[in-house]
Amino acid sequence: MTEFLKHLKYILTENSVTLIAGTMFLLLILAALFGPYIVPYDPLASSATRTLEPPSWDHWFGTDQLGRDVFSRIIVATRLDLAIAISAVVISFVLGSVLGSLAGFFGGWADRIVGRITDTIMAFPLFVLAMGIVAALGNTVENIVYATAIINLPFYARVSRTEVNVRRSADFVLAARLAGNSSLRLLAMHIYPNTLPPLMVQVSLNMGWAILNAAGLSFIGLGVRPPTPEWGIMVAEGAGFIVSGEWWLALFPGAALMIAVFTFNLLGDGLRDLIDPRRRT
Amino acid sequence: MFGNEKFKMIVGRLLQAIPSIIGIIIVTFVLTRALPGDPAVYFAGPAADEKSIQEIRVSLGLDKSWLEQFWIYASDLVTGNLGVSVSTGQPVVEELIRRLPASLELTFLALIFSLAVALPLGIAAATRPNSWIDQLCRIVVTAGVSLPVFFTGLIMVYLFYYIWGVAPPPLGRLEIIYLSPPPVTNFYTIDALLDGDLETFGAAFAQLALPAITLGIFTLAPLARMTRAAMLQVLSSDFIRTARASGLKRSTVLYTYAFRNAFLPILTTLGMVFSFMLGSNVLVEKVFAWPGIGSFAIEALIVSDYAAVQGFVLAMAILYVLLNLTIDIVYTLVDPRVGLDG
Numbered sequence: 001m002t003e004f005l006k007h008l009k010y011i012l013t014e015n016s017v018t019l020i021a022g023t024m025f026l027l028l029i030l031a032a033l034f035g036p037y038i039v040p041y042d043p044l045a046s047s048a049t050r051t052l053e054p055p056s057w058d059h060w061f062g063t064d065q066l067g068r069d070v071f072s073r074i075i076v077a078t079r080l081d082l083a084i085a086i087s088a089v090v091i092s093f094v095l096g097s098v099l100g101s102l103a104g105f106f107g108g109w110a111d112r113i114v115g116r117i118t119d120t121i122m123a124f125p126l127f128v129l130a131m132g133i134v135a136a137l138g139n140t141v142e143n144i145v146y147a148t149a150i151i152n153l154p155f156y157a158r159v160s161r162t163e164v165n166v167r168r169s170a171d172f173v174l175a176a177r178l179a180g181n182s183s184l185r186l187l188a189m190h191i192y193p194n195t196l197p198p199l200m201v202q203v204s205l206n207m208g209w210a211i212l213n214a215a216g217l218s219f220i221g222l223g224v225r226p227p228t229p230e231w232g233i234m235v236a237e238g239a240g241f242i243v244s245g246e247w248w249l250a251l252f253p254g255a256a257l258m259i260a261v262f263t264f265n266l267l268g269d270g271l272r273d274l275i276d277p278r279r280r281t
Numbered sequence: 282m283f284g285n286e287k288f289k290m291i292v293g294r295l296l297q298a299i300p301s302i303i304g305i306i307i308v309t310f311v312l313t314r315a316l317p318g319d320p321a322v323y324f325a326g327p328a329a330d331e332k333s334i335q336e337i338r339v340s341l342g343l344d345k346s347w348l349e350q351f352w353i354y355a356s357d358l359v360t361g362n363l364g365v366s367v368s369t370g371q372p373v374v375e376e377l378i379r380r381l382p383a384s385l386e387l388t389f390l391a392l393i394f395s396l397a398v399a400l401p402l403g404i405a406a407a408t409r410p411n412s413w414i415d416q417l418c419r420i421v422v423t424a425g426v427s428l429p430v431f432f433t434g435l436i437m438v439y440l441f442y443y444i445w446g447v448a449p450p451p452l453g454r455l456e457i458i459y460l461s462p463p464p465v466t467n468f469y470t471i472d473a474l475l476d477g478d479l480e481t482f483g484a485a486f487a488q489l490a491l492p493a494i495t496l497g498i499f500t501l502a503p504l505a506r507m508t509r510a511a512m513l514q515v516l517s518s519d520f521i522r523t524a525r526a527s528g529l530k531r532s533t534v535l536y537t538y539a540f541r542n543a544f545l546p547i548l549t550t551l552g553m554v555f556s557f558m559l560g561s562n563v564l565v566e567k568v569f570a571w572p573g574i575g576s577f578a579i580e581a582l583i584v585s586d587y588a589a590v591q592g593f594v595l596a597m598a599i600l601y602v603l604l605n606l607t608i609d610i611v612y613t614l615v616d617p618r619v620g621l622d623g
Binding site: 116119120122123124125126127128129131132133134135136139208212215216219220221222232235236238239242243244245247250251254255257258261262265266 | 300301305307309311312313424428430432436439442443450555557558559561563564568578579582585587590594597
């Protein structure tokens with residue numbers, strides 16, 4: 001463990017980009033946890049006298065067409081945006097890695113069925129499939145989560161299939177089998193934990209993509225309903241004001257989205273360095 | 282024409298597309314039948330009584346078994362019947378076909394822009410590792426995948442339309458003062474050129490430029506990253522060293538020897554790029570009020586026009602399969618390792 005901490009410290013100090021990404025990640029988590037308690041204004045409180053004000057000392061990011069404070073709305077939205085992305089990634093991680101492990105361990109029919117499922121999902125342009133799923137299941141936030149989870153499933157299934165497959169007849173697995181462990185126990189207790197590091201890298205790289213997808217879906221009017229503060233829908237609402245010059249409505253939530261995605265992408269690269277130094281590019 | 286081996290591989294690849302298409306049809310079928318609640322009640326509307334709901338159930342074929350329903354769905358597809366769009370009252374197929382050229386024109390121009398920037402950037406970055414151009418490539422790649430495509434589009438509109446006033450308003454394919462060119466391909470830029478009408482061509486191109494660049498920036502990242510990685514790998518291989526040692530010109534080594542080999546992994550990446558592109562197309566079309574199939578789907582989604590949405594999903598998936606097929610066929614044709622003896 002101390003070795004790991006040393007390595008972690010080395011990674012953070014050696015590459016300043018990862019350090020910045022780590023700091024931004026902490027800020028995002030803080031905003032998600034404590035956002036609603038620290039913002040200067042109520043994100044839903046409108047004010048008829050102070051609509052469409054440009055950024056000022058009172059309203060750092062200006063106010064929207066209903067006089068709501070854009071800064072407060074962006075901070076409060078962090079929780080919903082991260083919650084959608086994290087739940088989606090957790091679902092696809094669990095389902096995908098279990099399906100992938102079974103396919104990689106047992107081969108044969110299991111492999112063929114899982115392979116067919118992932119191939120079928122990948123045969124669609126993924127964002128379009130997500131739109132179709134939300135349209136079919138109903139226009140709610142939960143269904144945005146399920147749709148995002150389904151389109152990310154193949155990535156996890158494929159990584160864990162490969163990782164399980166290469167370890168299936170490794171010496172430590174053979175030794176455990178000789179000691180009398182059942183197949184499922186071998187897979188669950190001996191092989192699966194070893195596949196987690198590469199999967200964690202996939203999680204981090206995937207988070208950014210999940211955020212982008214979920215925000216894209218709410219940008220086209222799916223899932224999150226208006227007055228709820230959410231980055232995608234805020235950009236959508238601000239889009240109409242761009243052509244008349246009120247840039248702060250769309251620009252700030254868009255920038256928040258970009259920073260969140262950027263953070264997870266950088267973090268994913270850093271995590272990859274931490275877990276597998278050979279795959280550095 | 283080309284070797285027997287290549288021909289066999291292409292036929293094999295065409296056959297491989299069949300299970301994908303069957304999978305797509307099954308998924309879209311399940312999506313149409315997975316409507317929350319009873320679809321018959323939904324389509325009958327709020328004022329319907331038990332009798333009219335039953336009539337609609339029979340007319341939609343919902344009283345039959347799933348297998349029968351699937352058979353009807355599949356045979357409808359073969360005859361090009363995707364149902365009628367509730368919001369426009371037109372057959373979905375006609376709506377899609379009418380709007381498809383707008384989307385394709387946008388996608389193709391974006392792809393051309395993306396390749397024109399990504400390939401030289403990736404090659405330059407690979408030939409001079411750790412130079413400023415390599416750093417630039419790294420920044421572009423990281424920024425490209427982090428920027429939400431609708432956000433990029435809005436920034437473009439703000440800068441080029443509102444601040445600098447060089448771009449036309451982001452409202453569709455052609456400004457209202459121009460007549461659309463006589464339809465031949467339904468790509469406005471090409472039709473205008475065929476008509477010899479340079480003014481309309483300029484106007485159509487101006488409308489097209491911002492959305493295409495927006496879409497291109499998003500897909501640039503994976504292409505540039507792959508070009509750089511593939512070129513780096515090829516440039517460090519033995520045959521390049523031999524070519525250099527033999528005193529061949531730098532450009533010959535770089536383009537004739539290295540790039541032709543690096544091109545194969547780049548082609549493979551194109552498949553993923555198309556998946557991104559067709560998805561982001563929807564978002565870009567919304568930002569620029571582009572009258573393609575993406576905006577059609579968004580309008581349909583808002584009013585719960587299911588037949589239209591499912592038709593859109595199916596059309597996009599089939600388009601994606603066809604694009605992937607094309608990529609694989611091109612791959613087989615340009616791969617120097619296949620069919621040398623053919």
